[in-house]
Amino acid sequence: MAAAELLSIAAFKDGKFSQAFPSFGAERVGAPVMAFVRIDDKKIRTREDVQNPDYLIVQDYNLIGSVPVLDGLKPDGLILVNTELKPEELQLKTTAKVETIPATEIALEIIGRPIPNAIMIGAFCTITGLISLDAVQEAIMGKFPGRVGENNVAALERAHEIMQKR
Amino acid sequence: MLKQVEGSRAVAEVVAKCRPNVISAYPITPQTHIVEDLASIVGRGDLDAEYVNVESEFSAASVVLGASAAGARAYSATTSQGLLLMSEVIYCIAGMRLPIVFTIANRAISAPLSIWNDQQDSMALRDAGWIQLHAEDNQEAADLHIQAFKIAEETHLPVMVCMDGFILTHAFEPVDVPDQKEVDNFLPPFKPTNIVDPRWPRGIGLFADPRFYMETRYTLHRAMEKSEETIKKVSEGFAKAFGRDSGGFIKTYKLKDADVVVISMGSIVGTIKDLIDQLEEEGKKVGLLQICSYRPFPRREIYNSLKDKMNIVVVEKSISLGRGGILASDVRWSFPRAEKKDRNISSFIAGLGGRNITKNDLRYMVEKVEKEPVELEFLGLKKELISEKDL
Numbered sequence: 001m002a003a004a005e006l007l008s009i010a011a012f013k014d015g016k017f018s019q020a021f022p023s024f025g026a027e028r029v030g031a032p033v034m035a036f037v038r039i040d041d042k043k044i045r046t047r048e049d050v051q052n053p054d055y056l057i058v059q060d061y062n063l064i065g066s067v068p069v070l071d072g073l074k075p076d077g078l079i080l081v082n083t084e085l086k087p088e089e090l091q092l093k094t095t096a097k098v099e100t101i102p103a104t105e106i107a108l109e110i111i112g113r114p115i116p117n118a119i120m121i122g123a124f125c126t127i128t129g130l131i132s133l134d135a136v137q138e139a140i141m142g143k144f145p146g147r148v149g150e151n152n153v154a155a156l157e158r159a160h161e162i163m164q165k166r
Numbered sequence: 167m168l169k170q171v172e173g174s175r176a177v178a179e180v181v182a183k184c185r186p187n188v189i190s191a192y193p194i195t196p197q198t199h200i201v202e203d204l205a206s207i208v209g210r211g212d213l214d215a216e217y218v219n220v221e222s223e224f225s226a227a228s229v230v231l232g233a234s235a236a237g238a239r240a241y242s243a244t245t246s247q248g249l250l251l252m253s254e255v256i257y258c259i260a261g262m263r264l265p266i267v268f269t270i271a272n273r274a275i276s277a278p279l280s281i282w283n284d285q286q287d288s289m290a291l292r293d294a295g296w297i298q299l300h301a302e303d304n305q306e307a308a309d310l311h312i313q314a315f316k317i318a319e320e321t322h323l324p325v326m327v328c329m330d331g332f333i334l335t336h337a338f339e340p341v342d343v344p345d346q347k348e349v350d351n352f353l354p355p356f357k358p359t360n361i362v363d364p365r366w367p368r369g370i371g372l373f374a375d376p377r378f379y380m381e382t383r384y385t386l387h388r389a390m391e392k393s394e395e396t397i398k399k400v401s402e403g404f405a406k407a408f409g410r411d412s413g414g415f416i417k418t419y420k421l422k423d424a425d426v427v428v429i430s431m432g433s434i435v436g437t438i439k440d441l442i443d444q445l446e447e448e449g450k451k452v453g454l455l456q457i458c459s460y461r462p463f464p465r466r467e468i469y470n471s472l473k474d475k476m477n478i479v480v481v482e483k484s485i486s487l488g489r490g491g492i493l494a495s496d497v498r499w500s501f502p503r504a505e506k507k508d509r510n511i512s513s514f515i516a517g518l519g520g521r522n523i524t525k526n527d528l529r530y531m532v533e534k535v536e537k538e539p540v541e542l543e544f545l546g547l548k549k550e551l552i553s554e555k556d557l
Contacts, residue, residue: 012170045436
C-alpha cells in the first residue's frame with residue numbers, strides 16, 4: 001500500500017488526478033496484499049476495483065505461481081517483477097511486456113532493509129514515463145523525512161539508472 | 167490546502183479543526199485510521215481536547231454523551247458492530263437533544279463477520295433521531311463534518327456523517343483541507359444552552375411517564391423534519407464560504423431529459439455518474455438523484471424532482487431482511503399512491519459485505535429496468551453458492 005500511496009501522491013504533484021486504495025483485506029505484514037492506483041487528467045469518480053490493469057507491479061516474485069497475478073492484465077500491458085531473473089526466464093504466459101529488476105537485492109544494499117517500494121516505483125516510472133522522478137522523490141521525502149527518505153531516494157535513483165541502460 | 171491524502175486522515179484533520187473539546191472512541195476497522203490520527207493530533211498538542219480511551223464502544227458513546235451534556239463539543243467515530251453496541255446510547259443522545267457528531271465508516275454487520283463496506287450499520291440506527299448525511303467522496307466527507315457540527319448545534323440534534331468504509335476511508339485522493347481560520351470563521355465556538363452542572367444539580371433524559379413520553383417523540387420527529395431548513399442553509403453557507411458544493415439535501419446529475427433515473431447514496435454515485443456519461447455517448451438518457459441527507463428523508467425534493475419521471479431504480483447497500491430495499495421503500499413512499507399508477511420504482515440491493523459493484527453491473531441494472539420493473543433483485547448474486555435447503 002505504501003508504494004500505491006507514493007505513486008498517487010507523486011501523480012498528484014505532477015498535476016494529475018489520482019486515486020489509490022488497498023485491496024481491503026485483513027492486512028498483516030508478510031501476507032499477500034493488493035493495492036491499486038488510478039491516474040487520469042480529470043477527476044476520478046469511479047469506485048470499482050481495478051480488474052483490468054494497464055500495469056502490474058509484483059513486489060514479491062514468489063507470488064507468481066501461487067496467486068493468479070496475471071488475471072485481468074491487459075494483453076498490451078506491462079508487468080514489472082521484483083526478481084534477479086531476466087524477463088524471459090520467468091516464462092510468463094502473457095502477451096504483455098515483461099520487465100524485471102532485483103529490487104530486494106538493491107534495497108538491502110542501499111536501504112539496509114528488504115523493502116523494494118522505491119526501487120519498483122523508480123523502475124516503473126522510468127519505463128512508463130507516467131510520473132516524474134522529481135515528484136516521486138518529493139513524495140518519498142514527504143512521507144519519510146530524514147535518512148530513511150534519503151536512502152529510499154538513492155534506491156529510486158539506482159533503479160532509474162538500471163532501467164535507463166536497458 | 168489541496169493535497170493527496172487518505173480519506174481517514176482528511177477527516178481527522180478537519181474534525182480537529184472543528185475544535186471538539188472531548189473525543190472518545192474505540193478503534194474498529196475501518197474507522198481505525200481516523201481515531202488514530204486524532205489521537206496523534208491531540209497527543210502532539212495540536213488540538214486542546216480531552217481524548218478519552220475506553221474499553222468499548224458503549225463507553226465511548228457514554229463518554230461523549232456525558233461530555234456534551236456538560237457543555238462540551240463532543241465527537242466520536244465508529245462502524246458496524248461498534249455502532250450496534252452503542253445503539254442504546256445512540257437513542258439516548260438523540261432523546262436528550264445533544265448535538266454530538268459521529269463519523270460512521272460504513273461497514274457490513276455480523277454474522278458472518280465482514281470487515282468490508284456496505285451501509286447496513288447506519289441503516290440499523292436510522293430511526294434513532296440522528297441526522298444522517300452521506301458522503302460521495304473524501305472531499306465531501308471532510309466538508310460534511312464542518313457542516314455537521316453547525317447543523318447539530320443549531321438544531322440540538324446529533325449528526326452521523328456516513329462515509330463508505332475502505333472505499334473512502336482508505337482511499338488516497340485529492341482533498342482540499344481548509345485551514346484553521348476558514349473553519350473558525352464558519353463554525354463559531356459551541357455555546358451550550360442546556361447543560362448539567364454540579365453547581366445547579368439537575369438531570370436530563372431521566373423519566374417520562376405516559377402523560378409526557380409521547381410528546382417527546384413527537385417533538386423529536388418534528389425537530390428532525392424541521393432540520394431540513396438548517397441542513398440546506400448550512401450547505402448553502404458552506405458553498406459561499408468555501409467555494410464548493412458539499413452536502414445539502416439531494417443532488418442531481420443529468421436528470422432533466424432522463425428516461426431512467428437511478429437513486430442512490432454514498433460513494434457508489436461516482437461509478438453511476440461514469441456509467442451515465444458512457445450511456446449518454448451511446449444515446450441513452452439516464453439521470454441520477456443522489457441522497458445526501460438520508461435522515462431527515464428528502465421526500466418532497468424527490469417528488470418535486472421526479473414528478474414526471476416514470477422509470478426510477480433505487481440501488482442501495484443495505485436490506486431490511488424480510489421486507490427488502492430500505493431506501494427503495496422510502497422512495498416509493500415519496501410518491502402519492504393514487505398518482506400515476508404506471509410509474510415504476512425498481513429496487514436493487516448491491517455491494518453487501520464489500521462485493522465489488524462494477525459499471526457493467528449497473529449497466530445490467532439500467533438495461534433490465536428499461537425492459538420491465540424489478541420488485542427486488544440482488545445485483546451480482548452468485549446463485550451457485552446458494553443451497554435450496556437453506557431457503
